Amino acid sequence: MAILITGGAGFIGSNFVYEWVNHSNEQIINLDKLTYAGNLENLKALKNQGQHIFVQGDIANQELVGQLLEKYQPRAIINFAAASHVDRSIKGPEDFVMTNVVGTFKLLEAARHYYSNLTDQNKAQFRFLHVSTDEVYGSLLPTENGFTEKNPYQPNSPYSASKASSDHFVRAYYHTYGLPVLTTNCSNNYGPFQFPEKLLPLIIHNALNEKPLPVYGDGTQVRDWLYVTDHCQAIMTVLENGQLGEVYNVGGFNEQKNIEVVKSICSHLDKKRPRAQGKSYSELITFVTDRPGHDKRYAIDATKINKNLDWAPKETFQTGLEKTVNWYLDNQAWTQSVTSGEYRKWVDTNYAARG
Ligand code: NAD
Numbered sequence: 001m002a003i004l005i006t007g008g009a010g011f012i013g014s015n016f017v018y019e020w021v022n023h024s025n026e027q028i029i030n031l032d033k034l035t036y037a038g039n040l041e042n043l044k045a046l047k048n049q050g051q052h053i054f055v056q057g058d059i060a061n062q063e064l065v066g067q068l069l070e071k072y073q074p075r076a077i078i079n080f081a082a083a084s085h086v087d088r089s090i091k092g093p094e095d096f097v098m099t100n101v102v103g104t105f106k107l108l109e110a111a112r113h114y115y116s117n118l119t120d121q122n123k124a125q126f127r128f129l130h131v132s133t134d135e136v137y138g139s140l141l142p143t144e145n146g147f148t149e150k151n152p153y154q155p156n157s158p159y160s161a162s163k164a165s166s167d168h169f170v171r172a173y174y175h176t177y178g179l180p181v182l183t184t185n186c187s188n189n190y191g192p193f194q195f196p197e198k199l200l201p202l203i204i205h206n207a208l209n210e211k212p213l214p215v216y217g218d219g220t221q222v223r224d225w226l227y228v229t230d231h232c233q234a235i236m237t238v239l240e241n242g243q244l245g246e247v248y249n250v251g252g253f254n255e256q257k258n259i260e261v262v263k264s265i266c267s268h269l270d271k272k273r274p275r276a277q278g279k280s281y282s283e284l285i286t287f288v289t290d291r292p293g294h295d296k297r298y299a300i301d302a303t304k305i306n307k308n309l310d311w312a313p314k315e316t317f318q319t320g321l322e323k324t325v326n327w328y329l330d331n332q333a334w335t336q337s338v339t340s341g342e343y344r345k346w347v348d349t350n351y352a353a354r355g
């Protein structure tokens, strides 16, 4: 038995590989293009290397995906691969269309062909699980309830528009071709191996290097933070027990304003790695020009996955943040290795004009 995952050298995908190897003996085939966001470093510490097979390649390469499906005969595909950063989607939306829309479409096509040739018994087992985001639902007003699976899609960034499009294709392949799909829409994740372009690792990285901590706009935007391992466990739960064709929203029951998140990181670092002369890292906080079209608030109502599949996050924000800060402190060589030439170019592109 085997599963095929895509994007398993990225942040959530690599955490998923560790969770999988810890919980199962089943082989895991990992197809990843190794963009700037994918790093084989992330998978170095895997204990059972033989259980994990890495293949470098693009999800849009239907022929390659078809060959992998024929060779390994997986019982499931989990699609993590995506261009994932909102600010990059604003600077250059095309990669987002190519991977998130066209790539997912090609992956679905390869899966449809493979599925159509399976025996009835293997068909009954097969699943295509698409990993998506709460950003497809758009932005909430402060008084609105969290997103349920019934909220209308109102994407506001090229990133969320491309993910919304991929979600629609996944849904259509269930209704039109009977491909046994499942979709998860999750809130913001944080934890080990997150590329330091995203808020938490960026703030930790800058703080440790005595650089300004950039907060967009007034910092009152709200995100619902979930520790990455809790997300991985939700995906495993949906894979094993989710109802075919259904969508499951996954969230942390943990809304925080960006400025609060940044201050919490600073106070953890103040305790764990005090600055010189008793200064606080919070003195490095700098308010910078806002992101265009910045969504004000995301929040997930995770009642469905909680009630129907008995999933709940294990980490609180307090415990998850402590683990995360400690991980980045203990793994500064990892951050060094991923913040090379390309990363510096991105930092110049994104932050120089924000003032
Ligand atoms: P990431 O950017 O850290 O990793 C993406 C991975 O996909 C990288 O390893 C990259 O090399 C690979 N990849 C990119 N394009 C590819 C292609 N064309 N073919 C094959 N591989 C390719 O992203 P992440 O944060 O781990 O997100 C994983 C998934 O979870 C994405 O689909 C994202 O939309 C979704 N998601 C992320 C969050 C979050 O907070 N990070 C929250 C909800 C949902």
Ligand code: TYD
Residues within 6 Å of the ligand: 085, 086, 087, 188, 197, 198, 199, 200, 202, 214, 215, 216, 217, 221, 222, 223, 258, 291
């Ligand atoms: P991010 O980690 O990019 O995730 P997303 O945009 O998918 O929610 O950003 C999280 C929040 O933090 C978002 O409201 C934008 C904000 N942010 C900053 O204030 N400063 C930064 O340097 C970055 C990268 C993000």
